[in-house]
Amino acid sequence: MSDKFDAIVVGAGPAGCATACKLARAGLEVLVVERGKFPGAKNMTGGVIYGPVLDSLFPGAPGDIPVERAIGRHVICLLSDRSSVSLDFNMAGSGDRNGYTVLRSRFDRWLANKVEEAGGIVAAGLRADDLLWQGQRVVGITAGGDEFRADAVIAADGVNSTMATKAGLRVNLSPENVNQGVKEVIGLPREAIEERFGLTSDSGAAIHFLGFCTRGVHGGGFLYTNKESLSLGVVVQLKALMESNLKSVDLLESFKEHPTVREYIRGGTTVEYSAHLVPAGGLRMVPRLFTDGLLVAGDAAALVLATGRALEGINFAVASGIAAAETVLKAKERNDFSKESLSVYEKLLADSFVLQDLKTFREAPRFLENQRLYQTYPELACKLAEEVFRVDGKPKKKLWQLARQEMKGRVSIWQLLRDGLSARSSL
Numbered sequence: 128m129s130d131k132f133d134a135i136v137v138g139a140g141p142a143g144c145a146t147a148c149k150l151a152r153a154g155l156e157v158l159v160v161e162r163g164k165f166p167g168a169k170n171m172t173g174g175v176i177y178g179p180v181l182d183s184l185f186p187g188a189p190g191d192i193p194v195e196r197a198i199g200r201h202v203i204c205l206l207s208d209r210s211s212v213s214l215d216f217n218m219a220g221s222g223d224r225n226g227y228t229v230l231r232s233r234f235d236r237w238l239a240n241k242v243e244e245a246g247g248i249v250a251a252g253l254r255a256d257d258l259l260w261q262g263q264r265v266v267g268i269t270a271g272g273d274e275f276r277a278d279a280v281i282a283a284d285g286v287n288s289t290m291a292t293k294a295g296l297r298v299n300l301s302p303e304n305v306n307q308g309v310k311e312v313i314g315l316p317r318e319a320i321e322e323r324f325g326l327t328s329d330s331g332a333a334i335h336f337l338g339f340c341t342r343g344v345h346g347g348g349f350l351y352t353n354k355e356s357l358s359l360g361v362v363v364q365l366k367a368l369m370e371s372n373l374k375s376v377d378l379l380e381s382f383k384e385h386p387t388v389r390e391y392i393r394g395g396t397t398v399e400y401s402a403h404l405v406p407a408g409g410l411r412m413v414p415r416l417f418t419d420g421l422l423v424a425g426d427a428a429a430l431v432l433a434t435g436r437a438l439e440g441i442n443f444a445v446a447s448g449i450a451a452a453e454t455v456l457k458a459k460e461r462n463d464f465s466k467e468s469l470s471v472y473e474k475l476l477a478d479s480f481v482l483q484d485l486k487t488f489r490e491a492p493r494f495l496e497n498q499r500l501y502q503t504y505p506e507l508a509c510k511l512a513e514e515v516f517r518v519d520g521k522p523k524k525k526l527w528q529l530a531r532q533e534m535k536g537r538v539s540i541w542q543l544l545r546d547g548l549s550a551r552s553s554l
């Protein structure tokens with residue numbers, strides 16, 4: 128193995144593999160170091176890759192990408208402790224799709240294979256320990272006691288990015304800017320999944336929960352369909368979780384017991400359990416994205432969109448990885464890897480959905496601090512639906528009267544208006 132490369136990528140997740148794939152295809156010598164036994168071994172996601180981001184790397188996607196199901200049905204489900212109210216958006220019948228579910232151990236391995244097919248080297252089981260410096264410039268990494276040099280290093284080492292921290296580009300994570308996710312993959316026969324979720328062949332559903340799933344802690348739950356399994360999990364703000372004295376595993380257990388969820392997972396067997404952190408601070412958390420000889424991509428740069436509806440991280444990781452590769456290719460043409468030359472990266476991200484979406488939703492993290500979103504409103508919606516659909520032989524009330532009755536003691540009209548206005552400006 129040569130110890131001088133055009134580029135070294137730290138981390139074989141979606142950000143790192145996207146970068147490496149594009150660079151290797153352009154003929155650059157690329158080394159990817161991955162601390163896991165194999166790419167994807169340590170990785171976790173809820174499971175939906177949103178949008179068409181993979182098409183630019185793999186035209187005709189999904190093609191042979193190991194996706195599970197094409198998402199044609201999106202549901203937002205509010206939970207009280209015993210009932211639920213849902214908004215169900217179904218475009219499966221039209222053949223339209225807005226993403227795919229994936230299982231990371233398969234998906235990441237496939238991506239890493241594509242890097243190798245393009246001529247890149249993926250060294251799994253090798254952890255990058257430190258950066259190599261020449262003056263103020265990053266010139267490589269140390270890993271497994273060896274030094275590896277390169278013109279450019281791409282830190283794609285995930286939410287805890289030691290590389291970006293060692294480069295002085297970011298500080299340690301703070302609990303209000305990070306969410307903790309726990310997830311189970313629950314095996315179920317294909318027919319049971321399709322019958323319960325109203326799906327045909329490879330179409331899939333993504334259900335996002337708010338309310339009882341986190342028992343009032345800031346966050347939400349998700350249930351995604353794979354071919355022969357379901358991905359079920361909760362994601363909660365670390366600070367709120369610490370203050371609640373609850374544990375995320377207990378939240379997941381009670382979520383599984385909720386009547387709405389229990390019905391979906393009935394008879395299933397847990398085949399995988401995982402926990403992971405995910406950046407949730409939005410634009411305010413995004414660090415400096417480059418320095419001399421180094422670029423930061425994906426979760427390492429906190430490029431994740433969390434608007435309370437869904438988490439978009441994989442598409443942001445892939446898009447930022449592609450932008451990092453384009454930046455390195457331009458720098459290579461100029462033979463200039465200084466921070467001035469690498470600043471193209473920020474311009475590319477600013478021109479794409481990556482920084483534009485984070486800017487559009489810059490106020491979302493503050494809006495999501497509102498405690499009423501996680502208990503008051505889901506309970507209110509369920510109670511109201513209960514009253515609206517109740518026929519008990521007593522005279523009925525009009526909808527507004529019922530709403531006022533249920534709001535009493537829960538939320539004032541002014542709070543409701545303020546929250547509505549705040550939602551309008553943040554989301």
Ligand SMILES: Cc1cc2nc3c(=O)[nH]c(=O)nc-3n(C[C@H](O)[C@H](O)[C@H](O)COP(=O)(O)OP(=O)(O)OC[C@H]3O[C@@H](n4cnc5c(N)ncnc54)[C@H](O)[C@@H]3O)c2cc1C
Pocket residue numbers: 137138139140141142143160161162163166167169170171172173174175176177253254255256283284285286289307308309310360361362403404405424425426427431438439440441442444
């Ligand atoms: C519970 C949960 C649910 C989510 N749901 C979704 C979803 O449905 N859709 C979505 O788009 N996003 C979702 N996300 C976010 C998404 O998973 C991440 O944004 C995405 O995985 C980021 O990709 P990445 O390549 O930047 O980082 P990662 O996927 O974390 O990859 C980083 C890689 O770097 C390796 N690494 C770390 N340190 C080193 C080192 N020192 N040396 C060598 N290798 C190293 C790791 O082993 C890993 O392979 C979710 C996240 C969580 C936690």
